[in-house]
Amino acid sequence: MTMHKTIWQDTYNLTPFSALNKSLSTEITIVGGGMTGILTAYLLSERGVKVILIERDRLALSTTGHTTAKVTAQHGLIYHELIEHMGLENAQHYYQSQLDAITLIQKLIEENEIHCNFEEQQAILYTNDDKNKKKLLQEAEAYQKLKISGQLKDNIPFPIPVKQALVMNKQAQFHPLAFLEVIIKKLMRNGVEIYENTTAVDIDVQEQTIVRTAREYNIISEKVIVATQFPFYEGQAFYSTRMYPSRSYCLGFTSEDNYPGGMYLDIDQPKHSLRYVKHNEENIWLLGGESHKTGQYNKENHDPYSDLEKYAYKYLPVKEWKYQWSAQDFTTLDKVPYIGILNKKHPNIFVATGYRKWGMTNSAVAAQTLTDLVTNKDNPYQELYKPQRFHADPDLKKFVSNNTNVAKEFIKGKVMKKPTEQIERKQATKTKIDGQTVGLYKDNNNQIYAVDTTCTHLGCECNWNQVELSWDCPCHGSRFSFDGKVIEGPATKDLKQVDYK
Numbered sequence: 001m002t003m004h005k006t007i008w009q010d011t012y013n014l015t016p017f018s019a020l021n022k023s024l025s026t027e028i029t030i031v032g033g034g035m036t037g038i039l040t041a042y043l044l045s046e047r048g049v050k051v052i053l054i055e056r057d058r059l060a061l062s063t064t065g066h067t068t069a070k071v072t073a074q075h076g077l078i079y080h081e082l083i084e085h086m087g088l089e090n091a092q093h094y095y096q097s098q099l100d101a102i103t104l105i106q107k108l109i110e111e112n113e114i115h116c117n118f119e120e121q122q123a124i125l126y127t128n129d130d131k132n133k134k135k136l137l138q139e140a141e142a143y144q145k146l147k148i149s150g151q152l153k154d155n156i157p158f159p160i161p162v163k164q165a166l167v168m169n170k171q172a173q174f175h176p177l178a179f180l181e182v183i184i185k186k187l188m189r190n191g192v193e194i195y196e197n198t199t200a201v202d203i204d205v206q207e208q209t210i211v212r213t214a215r216e217y218n219i220i221s222e223k224v225i226v227a228t229q230f231p232f233y234e235g236q237a238f239y240s241t242r243m244y245p246s247r248s249y250c251l252g253f254t255s256e257d258n259y260p261g262g263m264y265l266d267i268d269q270p271k272h273s274l275r276y277v278k279h280n281e282e283n284i285w286l287l288g289g290e291s292h293k294t295g296q297y298n299k300e301n302h303d304p305y306s307d308l309e310k311y312a313y314k315y316l317p318v319k320e321w322k323y324q325w326s327a328q329d330f331t332t333l334d335k336v337p338y339i340g341i342l343n344k345k346h347p348n349i350f351v352a353t354g355y356r357k358w359g360m361t362n363s364a365v366a367a368q369t370l371t372d373l374v375t376n377k378d379n380p381y382q383e384l385y386k387p388q389r390f391h392a393d394p395d396l397k398k399f400v401s402n403n404t405n406v407a408k409e410f411i412k413g414k415v416m417k418k419p420t421e422q423i424e425r426k427q428a429t430k431t432k433i434d435g436q437t438v439g440l441y442k443d444n445n446n447q448i449y450a451v452d453t454t455c456t457h458l459g460c461e462c463n464w465n466q467v468e469l470s471w472d473c474p475c476h477g478s479r480f481s482f483d484g485k486v487i488e489g490p491a492t493k494d495l496k497q498v499d500y501k
């Protein structure tokens with residue numbers, strides 16, 4: 001199996017951009033070069049706005065490069081809940097904004113003649129659980145109320161036991177990096193300045209906004225768009241307490257059987273997702289799932305990839321394993337993304353986050369909404385996605401339970417797990433050195449890497465992730481390599497190295 005490589009990266013050929021090497025000024029700075037940052041830069045540059053886009057690593061290779069790339073308004077079970085908690089009109093807005101996003105992506109593909117295997121597919125939810133069957137029936141009623149084109153079905157074309165399925169018609173799938181590579185080239189032609197390997201570490205708000213980067217060069221601009229998935233700069237808007245990160249795992253395999261079409265998602269636990277990709281003359285089946293809160297994989301003696309593999313062998317015609325990867329995304333308190341100004345105190349800083357693993361369409365919603373907002377145009381969805389909204393009922397309960405969970409994680413892990421001499425190769429443990437909790441990782445050559453496992457974002461205690469060999473923060477999803485280097489934010493600083501003999 002090709003380990004830890006996504007199918008999309010196989011054909012990614014974009015020449016790297018250099019790092020920022022001097023201080024600059026512009027109209028709009030965009031921090032974060034995933035689908036959100038890239039599409040927003042594109043729409044702004046099409047309106048003639050001067051944009052600088054900076055990316056910590058390489059463009060489009062973080063979560064965007066690790067997606068399963070279903071382009072759909074069927075975001076699991078959502079519409080019944082939206083109607084209940086936010087009312088019919090807001091639910092209608094949510095659905096319409098997602099349809100607009102699909103139309104925007106399609107338009108960009110057509111206008112720029114992009115070959116990214118964009119093709120229409122049905123999206124299908126299914127369950128084999130009686131309680132969840134009721135929920136699917138409620139969701140089907142919501143589809144009717146919202147005039148969503150879809151239908152109930154009793155089965156799906158795989159030998160997976162199913163009590164109920166719900167189809168949404170005319171959805172799509174594509175190759176996200178093939179799409180974005182062309183858009184990035186268009187950005188360059190539109191005069192957008194792009195810098196990779198450039199980490200933003202802070203924003204100073206003065207008359208203008210100053211984005212400070214790790215190498216001490218600054219970008220001064222009128223407005224800043226924070227498109228870093230989790231906002232690297234929170235400006236006392238407390239996104240840390242209003243979202244939680246969840247990781248999922250994906251496998252790609254070939255099969256002797258023809259894929260029957262459709263993009264599937266079961267709503268039982270653990271969830272599984274299925275689609276196919278036409279890739280180098282082969283059909284690759286993509287199976288995803290085994291989600292868990294980041295830094296909180298608690299199944300002893302299991303690993304999510306093996307569990308996914310078992311599921312595949314049980315129900316699907318696997319021929320050869322080709323790919324495996326994992327990634328994470330954030331869910332907000334009411335499951336609707338936060339898109340808009342950071343908070344009232346910072347009207348020139350904008351944010352787009354909390355896509356709940358539905359960021360192909362939500363990044364397009366964000367790009368359109370933020371482009372309108374920063375150019376002082378009204379957008380039909382700005383109220384729905386406004387980060388300052390507050391819907392008392394569900395928010396309050398989840399706010400409390402989310403925070404309780406985060407509070408536990410501040411304390412958890414300060415406990416020593418195993419004596420250091422027992423660490424095996426390619427494993428890690430925690431210990432106390434002079435009263436400080438230290439994470440120890442032993443590599444294949446018996447070399448020990450010792451780091452302070454206190455997350456450099458807000459001081460939670462990181463937990464070891466044996467599958468990815470990383471230290472993962474259970475509070476806000478920052479991840480660090482075994483030797484402490486930042487892999488994913490919001491943290492911008494590496495874990496502290498500890499002297500260990």
Ligand SMILES: Cc1cc2nc3c(=O)[nH]c(=O)nc-3n(C[C@H](O)[C@H](O)[C@H](O)COP(=O)(O)OP(=O)(O)OC[C@H]3O[C@@H](n4cnc5c(N)ncnc54)[C@H](O)[C@@H]3O)c2cc1C
Pocket residue numbers: 031032033034035036037054055056057058059060061062063064065066067068069070071072198199200201227228229232247248249250288326327328329352355356357358359360361362363489490492
């Ligand atoms: C396993 C999985 C499967 C998914 N499948 C689907 C799907 O089928 N359909 C769908 O719609 N959505 C799906 N999603 C969700 C979707 O992939 C994401 O929501 C989307 O890619 C997020 O895009 P983004 O640009 O907001 O974030 P990212 O792609 O994460 O981009 C943010 C960028 O900001 C950079 N950055 C971070 N901090 C800094 C900093 N301080 N300075 C500079 N740069 C910084 C990062 O390096 C990164 O490149 C899936 C998600 C997961 C985890």
